[in-house]
Amino acid sequence: MTNRIHYLPQRNEVEIFTHAAGNRLPVLLKGPTGCGKTRFVQHMAERLARPLITIACHDDLTAADLVGRHLIGPDGTYWQDGPLTRAVREGAICYLDEVVEARKDTTVVLHPLSDHRRELPLERTGELLPAHPDFMLVISYNPGYQNLMKGLKPSTRQRFVALAFDYPTPEREVVILCQETGIGKETATQLVALGNDLRRLKDRDLEEAASTRLLIYCALMIGSGVPAGDACRVCLAEALSDDADTLAAIDRLIGSYF
Ligand code: ADP
Numbered sequence: 001m002t003n004r005i006h007y008l009p010q011r012n013e014v015e016i017f018t019h020a021a022g023n024r025l026p027v028l029l030k031g032p033t034g035c036g037k038t039r040f041v042q043h044m045a046e047r048l049a050r051p052l053i054t055i056a057c058h059d060d061l062t063a064a065d066l067v068g069r070h071l072i073g074p075d076g077t078y079w080q081d082g083p084l085t086r087a088v089r090e091g092a093i094c095y096l097d098e099v100v101e102a103r104k105d106t107t108v109v110l111h112p113l114s115d116h117r118r119e120l121p122l123e124r125t126g127e128l129l130p131a132h133p134d135f136m137l138v139i140s141y142n143p144g145y146q147n148l149m150k151g152l153k154p155s156t157r158q159r160f161v162a163l164a165f166d167y168p169t170p171e172r173e174v175v176i177l178c179q180e181t182g183i184g185k186e187t188a189t190q191l192v193a194l195g196n197d198l199r200r201l202k203d204r205d206l207e208e209a210a211s212t213r214l215l216i217y218c219a220l221m222i223g224s225g226v227p228a229g230d231a232c233r234v235c236l237a238e239a240l241s242d243d244a245d246t247l248a249a250i251d252r253l254i255g256s257y258f
Pocket of ligand 1: 006007008009010032033034035036037038039040168176180212213216
């Protein structure tokens with residue numbers, strides 16, 4: 001089967017994920033935002049021919065948002081499965097993006113699903129739901145976020161096969177930019193070089209590094225006719241900083257390429 005969702009592997013992550021799926025083990029993807037984690041999961045779901053249910057975690061996400069809740073209809077109350085419960089019943093890959101954003105009590109519902117039990121207790125209905133053999137739990141988190149309080153609890157992270165992601169190597173990132181946007185190799189090479197210069201500014205002046213996603217936005221804008229310098233300014237500089245000195249420094253860097 002040829003994949004429609006293109007993904008250029010960084011290392012052996014496709015093989016590792018395939019083995020984890022075969023062994024019914026959950027997977028943790030860690031790495032900075034915009035480096036290809038979501039695209040990888042989409043690609044793997046297609047490759048393994050399993051449905052994918054993605055949940056973007058945030059600090060208001062409750063256990064009921066994941067598991068389900070009773071609703072009131074014309075004929076009284078009825079139970080409605082949440083996205084996690086649907087994935088458990090149907091044998092889907094459930095991808096919890098940025099799981100550390102979710103409240104701690106939320107991640108606890110994942111525990112019985114992510115060890116040998118592979119079951120989901122639905123407290124509200126009294127049901128103990130065994131996971132479909134094809135159910136797979138995948139979570140992602142960005143270890144770069146400085147908020148120590150938000151680190152993943154050891155009791156949670158120790159249940160997962162962990163795959164570390166980073167920005168693609170320059171050679172790979174050029175290929176990705178060309179494939180994703182149709183931009184020429186020369187411009188892609190310059191954008192990647194600029195992106196890597198900006199990544200070196202991270203920690204010193206920037207909270208977040210220039211992601212592959214931002215480079216792709218930039219390439220798309222250039223491809224549709226925006227002058228390269230302007231595209232870099234709106235897609236990279238302004239997206240990464242509000243600080244006037246930092247913006248001026250980024251501007252000088254952009255000027256040395258375009
Ligand atoms: P994350 O989930 O890590 O925040 P994404 O998966 O959304 O990042 O990646 C952002 C974009 O970068 C994707 O939409 C895709 O266009 C591109 N991308 C990143 N890495 C790859 C890769 N290895 N192969 C193909 N496209 C990639």
